[in-house]
Amino acid sequence: MPSTATHTVDAPHAADAPLIVMEDVNKWYGAYHALRDVNLSVRRGEKIVLCGPSGSGKSTLIRCINHLETIKSGRITVDGVRLDDSTRSVDAVRSEVGMVFQNFNLFPHMTVLQNCTLAPMRVRGVTVAAAEATAKRFLERVRIAEHAHKYPAQLSGGQQQRVAIARALCMEPKVMLFDEPTSALDPEMVKEVLDTMVSLARDGMTMVCVTHEMGFARQVADRVIFMADGQILEQADPESFFRHPTHPRARSFLGEILAHH
Amino acid sequence: MGTTFGLGELGFLIQGLKWTVLLAAIAFVGGGIGGLGVALARVSTSKPLRRITGGYIALFQGTPLLMQLFVIYYGLGLMGLMLPAWVAVAIAFTLHASAFLGEIWRGAIEALPKGQFEAARALGLHYVPRMRDVILPQALRIALPATIGFLVQLIKGTSLAAIVGFIELARAGQIVSNQTYAPLLVFTVVGALYFALCWPLSLYGSRIEGRIARATAR
Ligand SMILES: Nc1ncnc2c1ncn2[C@@H]1O[C@H](COP(=O)(O)OP(=O)(O)OP(=O)(O)O)[C@@H](O)[C@H]1O
Ligand SMILES: [Mg+2]
Numbered sequence: 156m157p158s159t160a161t162h163t164v165d166a167p168h169a170a171d172a173p174l175i176v177m178e179d180v181n182k183w184y185g186a187y188h189a190l191r192d193v194n195l196s197v198r199r200g201e202k203i204v205l206c207g208p209s210g211s212g213k214s215t216l217i218r219c220i221n222h223l224e225t226i227k228s229g230r231i232t233v234d235g236v237r238l239d240d241s242t243r244s245v246d247a248v249r250s251e252v253g254m255v256f257q258n259f260n261l262f263p264h265m266t267v268l269q270n271c272t273l274a275p276m277r278v279r280g281v282t283v284a285a286a287e288a289t290a291k292r293f294l295e296r297v298r299i300a301e302h303a304h305k306y307p308a309q310l311s312g313g314q315q316q317r318v319a320i321a322r323a324l325c326m327e328p329k330v331m332l333f334d335e336p337t338s339a340l341d342p343e344m345v346k347e348v349l350d351t352m353v354s355l356a357r358d359g360m361t362m363v364c365v366t367h368e369m370g371f372a373r374q375v376a377d378r379v380i381f382m383a384d385g386q387i388l389e390q391a392d393p394e395s396f397f398r399h400p401t402h403p404r405a406r407s408f409l410g411e412i413l414a415h416h
Numbered sequence: 417m418g419t420t421f422g423l424g425e426l427g428f429l430i431q432g433l434k435w436t437v438l439l440a441a442i443a444f445v446g447g448g449i450g451g452l453g454v455a456l457a458r459v460s461t462s463k464p465l466r467r468i469t470g471g472y473i474a475l476f477q478g479t480p481l482l483m484q485l486f487v488i489y490y491g492l493g494l495m496g497l498m499l500p501a502w503v504a505v506a507i508a509f510t511l512h513a514s515a516f517l518g519e520i521w522r523g524a525i526e527a528l529p530k531g532q533f534e535a536a537r538a539l540g541l542h543y544v545p546r547m548r549d550v551i552l553p554q555a556l557r558i559a560l561p562a563t564i565g566f567l568v569q570l571i572k573g574t575s576l577a578a579i580v581g582f583i584e585l586a587r588a589g590q591i592v593s594n595q596t597y598a599p600l601l602v603f604t605v606v607g608a609l610y611f612a613l614c615w616p617l618s619l620y621g622s623r624i625e626g627r628i629a630r631a632t633a634r
Binding site: 221223246249250252253254256258260261262263264273274277278308322323326 | 529531532534535536537538539540541542545549550553554557631
């Protein structure tokens, strides 16, 4: 369901409690104020597309969710777990949050299958057999099972990114974060990755995607969030956002994006 | 009373060679373990740990191996630790190798793309599996040529152990040379033995280097 700008933070029954809650989050890189009073809550099953000009803090925002970045002030809660800097909360959150990077970041010395089984074995303690069964299921799902025994360098960019998606899915996360998953790809490979993401969305995965693929946003996003200068300036369902962006920065940003596509 | 260079003398040199190999092996194994600790400490989040190991590396890289041998050999003696020469020498070489290997491996760990660390963390991998399964296998591979290069230096460096009376290959050569009055012949043999030990390693090192260069160029 598309939702509009306002959102409140509360903790009712677990099932309909938001999966991710960020309250008044502030992030600094040295003297640079990278996130300014960010408030965001993501419902279970919700698909969010995060966009905005370069340097606006999109990556920073999603990297705070799995504690790849630490925040200066504010609160982040994922599936009821309040992220403090304790190992326990970080572990709990990371095991529920999958992340896909712009540069894939597959482990080059491991086969596709080993990439997918490592974390379930080491983090969840499942057996090799169980981890491989899960891995094969998800590799099947991203239609790359036939390459399970190859090394990442033997695959195309699009294939590598699909493996990276499968690797994250093998931990059976509750939410998937995507940081510009298609922007390092040759144009002809963008579609195969977007198709994978669309099918994931159809299956009900909660997703927070930093992307400038506006077609993807229209197709799957429940909410498009526009950021600039470390702030969330606008959020709306894709139709309203693309038709009538209200903030001037959003308007000029959309103008540029559309001119390039 | 000179003797001629015969099988007995050659056998004596081979004895020396055995000590050279053993000393280098001990130093390499000890230095491998120590160096791993040093490298991990250098990239750790603890500032004191980074400082201390940084100082240790600076000290051992900034002084001649000969001085290190002297200080450790006589230093241990002054502290009342009367160790056999080879133990003192093995300790000195191990400390030396730990510093150099630690620095080589630190560089390799830091040369890995940040994304590798991030992907491992994002998957929830803890420190031990993150290092053991993801970071170190890649870092050690990158560092293999430099590591082998250091091992070759180490083998040749063991000749310095002669200075504290340890009879390894170079010292054995000196003794045989004094007995036979045939320094040219003796040291040619000694040189050939060192070469037979070091050259295959160097060759292996440059092979690997070439293979890594081709793999990364791909
Ligand atoms: N590790 C860091 N140290 C210092 N400054 C940083 C660091 N990471 C990001 N920044 C700065 O913080 C700001 C936000 O960066 P961020 O990567 O979140 O932007 P972004 O919206 O993802 O941009 P892009 O579209 O280029 O990926 C930028 O000005 C960037 O230079
Ligand atoms: Mg970014």
